[in-house]
Amino acid sequence: MIRGSTCFASILAVLAFFTWLADAAPVRAIEIQRVKSPGGIEAWLVRDTSVPILSIEFSFRGGRTFDPLDKSGLSNLLSGLLDEGAGTLDSKAFQTELENKSIQMSFGAGRDAFSGSLKTLNEHRSRAIELLSLALTEPRFDKEPVERMRQQALVALKRGTTNPDYIAGRTWATAVFGNHPYSRPSLGNEKSLQAITRKDLLKVIKERFARNLLIVGVTGDITPAKLGPLLDQAFGGLPERTELHTIPEVEPNLSGDTYVVELDVPQSAIRFGQTGLKRNHPDWYTSLVMNYVLGSGSFSSRLFTEVRDKRGLAYSVGAGLSPMRYTALISGHAGTNNENVADSLKIIQTEWHRMRKGGVSANELAHAKSYLTGSFPLRLSSTDRIARTLVAIQYHDLGIDYISKRSSYINAVTQDDIANLAQHLLDPDALTFVIVGKPKGVSATAPAPKI
Structure with missing residues (x-):
């Protein structure tokens, strides 16, 4: 779910005006630098000084495929809640900080990876990194946002029951993948969504968000020397290692039916x-x-x-x-x-x-x-x-x-x-x-x- 300031696009448009000619020209060679933080966190960096913006994309190996059978939809629900309050900031306070500082933050639950994104103007990057760290290590999962996001998922599920494309996708996954986790719906089902608790959400954070599963890509107006400490600030509070349970390979049921x-x-x-x-x-x-x-x-x-x-x-x-x-x-x-x-x-x-x-x-x-x-x-x-x-x-x-x-x-x-x-x-x-x-x-x- 994408969060952030509604004025961020306008700010980018103004900045982009001054680099339009450069963007219209053939793409220049991109230099990728490996950056290792003092704490040992690695990121790949492409430095771009054309605009004062920092973009951080990251993922943890292991996505919604690792949701328990009776808690399908857990990762998807989690992705909508990480920026709904963290640390001492409740949902409204957290969202207000993002809005006032033109910070974009979002999370997503794919089949095989859980992703995150942060985009900020350089003048606010220190606070943006603090908020990202809080979201990953101290999410609140207060009752109001949890129930609000749960209801949104339930409404989406109900709409899907009459949507031919949704039904086709779900039927395809079930027919092809059988009992494998790939067959499970990303949103979950009504029973599994109702069963998800705050404890379940915290368990995902504890068991799946660790530095050995982390992949980071960074682009923007920042040097490797300055990026290193920011990586530690953003991700240093995560556990060093975790081990995911084994998921078997699946031979799709594709027999021409x-x-x-x-x-x-x-x-x-x-x-x-x-x-x-x-x-x-x-x-x-x-x-x-x-x-x-x-x-x-x-x-x-x-x-x-x-x-x-x-x-x-x-x-x-x-x-x-x-x-x-x-x-x-x-x-x-x-x-x-x-x-x-x-x-x-x-x-x-x-x-x-x-x-x-x-x-x-x-x-x-x-x-x-x-x-x-x-x-x-x-x-x-x-x-x-x-x-x-x-x-x-x-x-x-x-x-x-x-x-x-x-x-x-x-x-x-x-x-x-x-x-x-x-x-x-x-x-x-x-x-x-x-x-x-x-x-x-x-x-x-x-x-x-x-x-």
């Missing part, structure tokens, strides 16, 4: 997919280029061209790589009128067959490489985006020189590489579909799991 959830709506929500590659697989960049052509290339992908552009069957369609800690998928989505579902599914399967049999053309390969290398600098267009990229690079162990080498990895992919990978990886017969709506001409091959 079609699951249909009847819902009286004019348009169906579709989820589909098959097994993919983890981020550390040697063929990752080949799969990245291949999938851009197949499904992730927005308006230029084969799925978009064949399903929407040429035939007008769907208002949205695409597929992307979904690498996770304990498995990996190629997962896709589509949205279409009930009458067009059957034809849409046939074309998706046809395109899977076509890629497997014929790979990509020289023009498709060149376009994919051009986009994937040329669009990457957009991820580095602000201090917080750069800091998030630094965290991601560390999380996936890509190396401190990744930014400078990424283009070479993509440009090294050949048509033969894609042809070989497509033959071994893509399996049209294993494509598994979840459809929520009243699709015409589509029959379920297996009963949809309850969610």
Whole structure:
């Protein structure tokens, strides 16, 4: 949940005006520095003196996957409460400090990591760091904000019961991941949310927030010498080590079934997919280029061209790589009128067959490489985006020189590489579909799991 001043964007806009020409020019080489604090906390830093801003992004390995079965939704609830009062500051006082000093602070609970973000003007960075430290080490979890956030989650769950996209996502996760923690809803369910106590929230802080699980990326107008003590101030109060319990790998249930959830709506929500590659697989960049052509290339992908552009069957369609800690998928989505579902599914399967049999053309390969290398600098267009990229690079162990080498990895992919990978990886017969709506001409091959 994002917090902070409503005037912060205005301040940034004024500052950005003076650096507009620089931002419009080609992205300069980014120098990443390893910084180790006096207390031994490491961060990667990209120094940017163009504006007096500090952005800190961080994550702890181990996300909502580690929530207890009967307390699903715990991490998500926690992410909305860490800035709702800490130390001697209750919720109102804490939020007032953020607002008055134009400090942005937010937290998020992903499947495999719990993340945090802090963005502040340099003149307030000392206090901002103090507030972050309090949020991580002395959260209050007072009754009023806990119940308020719990009710927000319960309302969101209730809205989801009539939302085709939400139902499709939940049904997909349950069908594919079975009893594995990946199948659990990020928001939890009504019973689990009602069961979460203040003690449960404090237990997460104690058992999962530790320096050995911490990854930090920093961008802004600060020197390594000044950053070191700030790292200790922000994170030095955390335990030095903790050990997470073991989560098993999961073999997704992707046997080519079609699951249909009847819902009286004019348009169906579709989820589909098959097994993919983890981020550390040697063929990752080949799969990245291949999938851009197949499904992730927005308006230029084969799925978009064949399903929407040429035939007008769907208002949205695409597929992307979904690498996770304990498995990996190629997962896709589509949205279409009930009458067009059957034809849409046939074309998706046809395109899977076509890629497997014929790979990509020289023009498709060149376009994919051009986009994937040329669009990457957009991820580095602000201090917080750069800091998030630094965290991601560390999380996936890509190396401190990744930014400078990424283009070479993509440009090294050949048509033969894609042809070989497509033959071994893509399996049209294993494509598994979840459809929520009243699709015409589509029959379920297996009963949809309850969610």
